[in-house]
Every structure is written in structure tokens, then in C-alpha cells.
Amino acid sequence: MSLFTDYYELTMCAAYYDNNNFEPATFDLFIRRLPENRNYFLFAGLEEALQYLQSIKFTTKHLVYLKKQGFQADFLDYLRNFRFTGEVWAVPEGTIVFPNEPLLRITAPIIEAQLIETFLLNTINLQTMIATKASRVVEAAQGKGVIEFGLRREPGIDAGVKVARSSYIAGCVGTSNVLAGLIFGIPVFGTMAHSFIMAYPREIDAFRAFSKTFPDKSTLLIDTYDDVSGAEKAAVVAKELAGEGFCLGGVRLDSGDLAVSSWKIREILDKHGLQGVKIFVSGDLDEYRVAELLEKNVPVDLFGVGTKMGTSADRPYLDGIYKLCETQNVDGSFSAIMKLSRDKNTLPGRKQVYRFQNREGFFEKDVIALVDEPSDGEAMLIKVVDRGELVYRLPSLEEIRGFAAKSLAQLPRKYRVLVDAPLYPVELSLKLQNLIEVLKRQIAEKESI
Amino acid sequence: MSLFTDYYELTMCAAYYDNNNFEPATFDLFIRRLPENRNYFLFAGLEEALQYLQSIKFTTKHLVYLKKQGFQADFLDYLRNFRFTGEVWAVPEGTIVFPNEPLLRITAPIIEAQLIETFLLNTINLQTMIATKASRVVEAAQGKGVIEFGLRREPGIDAGVKVARSSYIAGCVGTSNVLAGLIFGIPVFGTMAHSFIMAYPREIDAFRAFSKTFPDKSTLLIDTYDDVSGAEKAAVVAKELAGEGFCLGGVRLDSGDLAVSSWKIREILDKHGLQGVKIFVSGDLDEYRVAELLEKNVPVDLFGVGTKMGTSADRPYLDGIYKLCETQNVDGSFSAIMKLSRDKNTLPGRKQVYRFQNREGFFEKDVIALVDEPSDGEAMLIKVVDRGELVYRLPSLEEIRGFAAKSLAQLPRKYRVLVDAPLYPVELSLKLQNLIEVLKRQIAEKESI
Numbered sequence: 001m002s003l004f005t006d007y008y009e010l011t012m013c014a015a016y017y018d019n020n021n022f023e024p025a026t027f028d029l030f031i032r033r034l035p036e037n038r039n040y041f042l043f044a045g046l047e048e049a050l051q052y053l054q055s056i057k058f059t060t061k062h063l064v065y066l067k068k069q070g071f072q073a074d075f076l077d078y079l080r081n082f083r084f085t086g087e088v089w090a091v092p093e094g095t096i097v098f099p100n101e102p103l104l105r106i107t108a109p110i111i112e113a114q115l116i117e118t119f120l121l122n123t124i125n126l127q128t129m130i131a132t133k134a135s136r137v138v139e140a141a142q143g144k145g146v147i148e149f150g151l152r153r154e155p156g157i158d159a160g161v162k163v164a165r166s167s168y169i170a171g172c173v174g175t176s177n178v179l180a181g182l183i184f185g186i187p188v189f190g191t192m193a194h195s196f197i198m199a200y201p202r203e204i205d206a207f208r209a210f211s212k213t214f215p216d217k218s219t220l221l222i223d224t225y226d227d228v229s230g231a232e233k234a235a236v237v238a239k240e241l242a243g244e245g246f247c248l249g250g251v252r253l254d255s256g257d258l259a260v261s262s263w264k265i266r267e268i269l270d271k272h273g274l275q276g277v278k279i280f281v282s283g284d285l286d287e288y289r290v291a292e293l294l295e296k297n298v299p300v301d302l303f304g305v306g307t308k309m310g311t312s313a314d315r316p317y318l319d320g321i322y323k324l325c326e327t328q329n330v331d332g333s334f335s336a337i338m339k340l341s342r343d344k345n346t347l348p349g350r351k352q353v354y355r356f357q358n359r360e361g362f363f364e365k366d367v368i369a370l371v372d373e374p375s376d377g378e379a380m381l382i383k384v385v386d387r388g389e390l391v392y393r394l395p396s397l398e399e400i401r402g403f404a405a406k407s408l409a410q411l412p413r414k415y416r417v418l419v420d421a422p423l424y425p426v427e428l429s430l431k432l433q434n435l436i437e438v439l440k441r442q443i444a445e446k447e448s449i
Numbered sequence: 450m451s452l453f454t455d456y457y458e459l460t461m462c463a464a465y466y467d468n469n470n471f472e473p474a475t476f477d478l479f480i481r482r483l484p485e486n487r488n489y490f491l492f493a494g495l496e497e498a499l500q501y502l503q504s505i506k507f508t509t510k511h512l513v514y515l516k517k518q519g520f521q522a523d524f525l526d527y528l529r530n531f532r533f534t535g536e537v538w539a540v541p542e543g544t545i546v547f548p549n550e551p552l553l554r555i556t557a558p559i560i561e562a563q564l565i566e567t568f569l570l571n572t573i574n575l576q577t578m579i580a581t582k583a584s585r586v587v588e589a590a591q592g593k594g595v596i597e598f599g600l601r602r603e604p605g606i607d608a609g610v611k612v613a614r615s616s617y618i619a620g621c622v623g624t625s626n627v628l629a630g631l632i633f634g635i636p637v638f639g640t641m642a643h644s645f646i647m648a649y650p651r652e653i654d655a656f657r658a659f660s661k662t663f664p665d666k667s668t669l670l671i672d673t674y675d676d677v678s679g680a681e682k683a684a685v686v687a688k689e690l691a692g693e694g695f696c697l698g699g700v701r702l703d704s705g706d707l708a709v710s711s712w713k714i715r716e717i718l719d720k721h722g723l724q725g726v727k728i729f730v731s732g733d734l735d736e737y738r739v740a741e742l743l744e745k746n747v748p749v750d751l752f753g754v755g756t757k758m759g760t761s762a763d764r765p766y767l768d769g770i771y772k773l774c775e776t777q778n779v780d781g782s783f784s785a786i787m788k789l790s791r792d793k794n795t796l797p798g799r800k801q802v803y804r805f806q807n808r809e810g811f812f813e814k815d816v817i818a819l820v821d822e823p824s825d826g827e828a829m830l831i832k833v834v835d836r837g838e839l840v841y842r843l844p845s846l847e848e849i850r851g852f853a854a855k856s857l858a859q860l861p862r863k864y865r866v867l868v869d870a871p872l873y874p875v876e877l878s879l880k881l882q883n884l885i886e887v888l889k890r891q892i893a894e895k896e897s898i
Contacts, residue, residue, distance in 0.1 A: 003627040004628045118601050199559060307766050311766045
């Protein structure tokens, strides 16, 4: 993965090397702003980021390629022995975070800190984007199960696996992705496609064929031809199964007006005494559609949510960035660094985020402060890597999922509504505000013509 | 990759196995509809699809996992010896295609044909989506170079690599992604980030440090503090380099009003006799922004396009689907299959797509027909896999890129405009239309209650 990087990371590193710039520098990874209809972020992706930092190295194949690109032999020798030796502070996966808050803070010789930028952004951006989106769908589902279902339209193999993981962290009950099941132990779900129904002469033949193999707790897809006639046939098969001591698990609707259809289907099932058979709906769902259905109080038990969650379709990227905030000078002193421009200021210096809770345990506000400032709030960033070594016990996926649920529950409800939520207060400490003013003046003096 | 699949593919296959359904079936992979502001698709992803079909197999680890999920021993034995033995017809990568046209047509024992669905869709959906999006950006750039730049916000590792490849097929001149450079030989580009500038006491120190390592043809990022003062300092460094026999390649602008800024910068550079120094712009670009800039005739030489192209941000998924269109009965006869529903009909039977060109070589219309129908058009689907073996020479990436350029040039300009393009005519043959009518009647008789 060492070449999974933007080319300019390598050219910058080569220039740093050539100019003997080996002093430590500190970078913040943070998200610049909230997209429309996002009120918080659910942080995910740390585990892979840390695995990357533990394992990054350049193979001979990589170095041969870079030599062809014109990099000098002494820099390539440096890369041959490259390993990450720095310090990393981070918020745990499953933490609720907000714009401008450092999510990872890296201090390392500047070449090392620079080289890792692209990979860290790529993995944090995707996983945090999906965890955030999925948490909204789960919130909308009001405790009914949500299954992640989007593999065929998720962007690539790696995304498919990460979407399953991030959605599970956010509270989905499972995924259709079998590989994610194998890798992470996430519960996998799925029954049949319309093609299965159509591969048999009659719909009921397909139901019977499937029930032969999976007699207990199966879900039958009933809308291939007509939802009502499909439900009637499912009821026939359910009674046949009951005669053998088995139980039909559910029926799935994947098209049409899901509200109208689910009411009709519930009635048919109940008429046949099949109150225990669940209704599972899918088809173009997202948090808005789920909320809309539940506002109508539809008799749906489970939601399969695919493409729109798995691609975060209404906002398929996050503005996660990685910015230099401090350099160390040759004499050992530190310089706080700030990027100043019309709309894109960054926060200078080495920082910590403090969170304040009210008496009921709800999050009240965050304060971004310099690391040496005292605070009564809870420090959000913890040290996870020291001198290149992991000093953090990676929590299990279940632990992360539990922590995410707890964090989401601690975020007052007004910030969790799907649209028009108020802004959660994130303040800058006075000391940080002062530093910003000082740097603004310095930059204006130094770089104007 | 065999477990990179939706769980329901496996449950369906288990049921087919259990019910002794081993007859061949034919599936079409096609895209249901054009998203808003897409007038065609540029097909990509076949190479990986074919590699997958050649290599899919189940390891002991996979089978142990599936056993735990409750699959029966005899089905697992079947999977242990699984390989794809079917026939595949496909359009070559770089082909211009339209909704409802089969892009891949797979005929294989139904278990095999079903099992491969998710992977094929995942890879074709992503790569075709990006190639299509990137072709629009390249079209908007009117012959000026476009570099794919989005790695840090592209959704995951696999997507990063595939976006670079698909964008290059579509006509981008290169990528920032070094791994894609290594794997595919795509030219890689990149210079420096704002952090590099800020890591030095003064902007000009950073320019000099970079130029020391890369004295010839470098690009300097000039907008860290102020674009005008940055350009003046770049001019100073350019003259220093000229004194040593080197040449500054270009300057990059990454923020602000790129039109206003590029005019100012061009003037400064020209004033210093630096007419040869190119202006490279980036920052939140897509086809619409590029077109807007070039309408103003801005003096820009090269565009760096990132997030919005690499995520296809205005439409981050394609409606690619995989549908059963024919089954073979136990007696050897074939049944054409059609999915009939309010808004989602599929096309039955084994089909070919014929393309008609006018005398000047421009594409005029396509006709979707049954395979045994004669046509004067050019057959678009070619046989790529026969009895499980590759019977197709995989073209090189440069060949695919050349073919894409030729195909795009053959598509009349009116279909290549960014918005409000007319619909390219795709007709159904009479025989196919008749088959659809017959099947509609049959389904209505058979499946109504």
C-alpha cells in the first residue's frame, strides 16, 4: 500500500530529503465542513489506518518503479528503510465528531508524516462517510432492523467490504456481503432474486423449491409478478411448511408503493393466521424514504437498504483533509502553522478536543484547545501510536458498534433529526483564538509583496 | 473473490443444487436507464470481469465459513469443485453503449451464471460510471489535458485504482495515483501541497527547495498565501533556474476564482518573459466548471480534476442490473424469460445489439435483436469466453483508450453535449417486440390469481 498515494507526496518527500528536512511536524486530519443534511459525523476507519501505519514499506518492485519515474538513488535508499516512527493521537471509532475537530493528529519527521496523507484520507473519508450515512438510516428506522444491501453498486471491492463494516458500526443489523461476513463476523442476510422465481415454471414452484432447501425461517420474494397473488402463494407454502413443523420467516417486497403494498400483504398474511411472518421491504430506500414509510406507520419489520446508503448517494464524499499545524525548527523550537485563505482557514498548533456533557450525560458542547491548556471537558483524542508502535488495544467490531450506539444516544435528539438540525456548538479556546490572530498578522507581514 | 457476493446468490444456488437445476440459463448485464445529464455510457470493466471468471474458486476457509452459515455438505462439495464453465459475450471496453443494451451476455448452468452476478455488477457499474463521467470532463476540456486527481476522496483502495484506469480510458492524460501508475503504466503527475510551502519559513524558500530536487519542468503551487505574490516569486525562481539552464514547467492554482486568477497570473508570467510556463488549475472541478472556464477563454493549460469526477459526485451509481432472459428446459427446449412490472420490464431471449453508422462513419442508431435475426448493422457483442476458457485477446490499456477515443469521436456531437442532449435511438427488432407481446399475455394468464 505504500504506493497507494498521490504522486506529489513522493515529490515533496524527495525535496524534503534533498534539503535535509527531517525535523518533526504535526498534521491534523479533520473534516472541513458538514455537508447539507449531515449534522455530525460518526468516525470510522481508524483500525485500517493504524494497520497501514504499522505495515507501510517499500518493496524492490516499488523502488524500481520510482527509479524509472526519475527519483534519485539516495532518496530511494531512504525509502528502502522507511518505516513510520511517529506519534499518533486519534478519536476512537464510533465517536461522534464535528467539522474542524482533529480526528487524527500525527507528529513525525515531516517526510513520514507527509507520505501517509493520501492513504489516511482515503480510508477515513470513506468509512466515516458511510458510518455517518448509515447512522441516519438506522435513526430513521426507529429500532426496526436495517440490513446493508448495496454491494452490487458500491464502488469496488474494498468499498463493498468497508461499507458493510461501517454500516454495521452505525447500527445496521447485518449485510448481504458474504466476504464482510467472513472477514468481520458481521451477520449476513439474503434470500432470493426475481431471477430465481422466473427460473421456475410457476412462482409457487420457486417458493417450494427454495423452502425445500431452507425450510425454516426463510423469506420469500413475493413481487415478481404481483404482490397480492405472491402473498397468497406464500401463505399456501407457509401452511405446507407448518404441516412439516417449519415456519415461514418472512416475505420481501422490492417494488411498487411499499406503503400500500405492505398494508395489503399484512392483511393477507394475518387472514391466513400468519401473524408471525415478517414483512421485509427493499428498493431504492434511504433515510428519507424509511422515515416517510414509518410516518405512515406501515407494518414493515425490516428494511434492506442498498445503493443510496452504500454510496452515500446524496453526498458521496467528505471534505476530509490533512493539514500541517506545527513544525519543529532546527533549534528545537516549535512554529504553529496556519493556512490562511478566503474560505479555508486551518487551526494552528497541536490541539486537543474537549467534550462537555450535561448532568443527564448528553453532549453539550466541544472546545478545541491547544494541548497544554487545562480543561474540565473529556479529552477526545487519545494516544494510539508512540514512536511507531501501537499503544492502543484495537477494540472489537462489537465494542466499536456498542460505543457508536452509546455515542449516538448521548447526542441530543435535536442534532439527530434528518433535516434542519441546529448546529452543535464547537468552540475554540481563547488561547487558540489568540494564536490565530497573532499568526494572521505575521502571515500578512511576511508574504505580501 | 468468490465470497465477494450477496448472500442470496449462495442461497439461490443451494436451492438450485438441491432441486437438481443444472440446465443452462442466459443472463444479460445491462444498465436500466440514463441518469440525468448522461447521454451515453462508456463501457469499462470487462478485463477484471474476465479475470474473475477465470479465477473464481472456493477455498477451504470459504467452505468452513459457509458450513457455519448452515449450508449443506453436498452443496459445499459442489462449490469445492466450482469453476465457471459457461459462455460469455461482451462489448469491448471503450465501447459507447446505451440503456437496455446487453453489455455482457452469460450462458451457463444456472448455478454458475447466478453466482457471478454480484461481482460482475460491482466491477462493471463502477468502471463504466467513472469512464462515462471522465469522458464528459475530457469532452469539456476541449483537448486540454485532464489529470485524475481524486485519490484521497475516492471510495477506497480498489476504487482509487479503478478510477485512475477508467479515467485514463476516457481520455485523461494521467493520474496522481502512483499505484495505478505501477499497475497499469498510466502516467503519474503531481508536485506539492500547501503544507510543503508552509513547512518553510518563506514561500520562496519552499519554491527553491523544490526546484533544487526537481529543477526541470516542475510546477509550483502559488496560491498558499496570495496568488499574485506567489506568481511573482515563481517568476524569480524561474529566472534563477533559467540561469542554470533549467526551465520552470508551470504554476498551479488551487483556490479562489480560477478565471480571474489565471488571467492575472498569465499576465505576470508573460511580463517576465515566461510565456512557456503553463498554468495548471485544480480545486472542485467537474465537467460543468471546466466548460464554464473555457467558455471564458481562460489561459489554462491543464486541469486537475478530483473528487467530483472520481466519485461521479452528481450521480454516484449506475443502475446496472443482471437479469435472466432465457432458461433451458429439461427437454432441451428454451424458454424466453421476461420480468414484467410497472416500470421495470426486461428484454426476453438471447440478444445481440447491432449498430448502424452513416456514410461519414458516425453512429446513427442501434437495434436490439434476437441472436438468430439477420442484420446489416455491426454486431456489438463478441464471444469472449467459451466453455469457461478465454477466447478473446485482452487489449492493452492504450488500445482500449484509443478505441474509446475513436468511439467517442463517432458519436455525433449532439449526443456529447453536457446537458439537454437528445436521446440516441435504440430500437427493438420486430421479432423481439413480438416475443415481448406473447410473453406479456402468457405471464398475465399464468400468474394472476
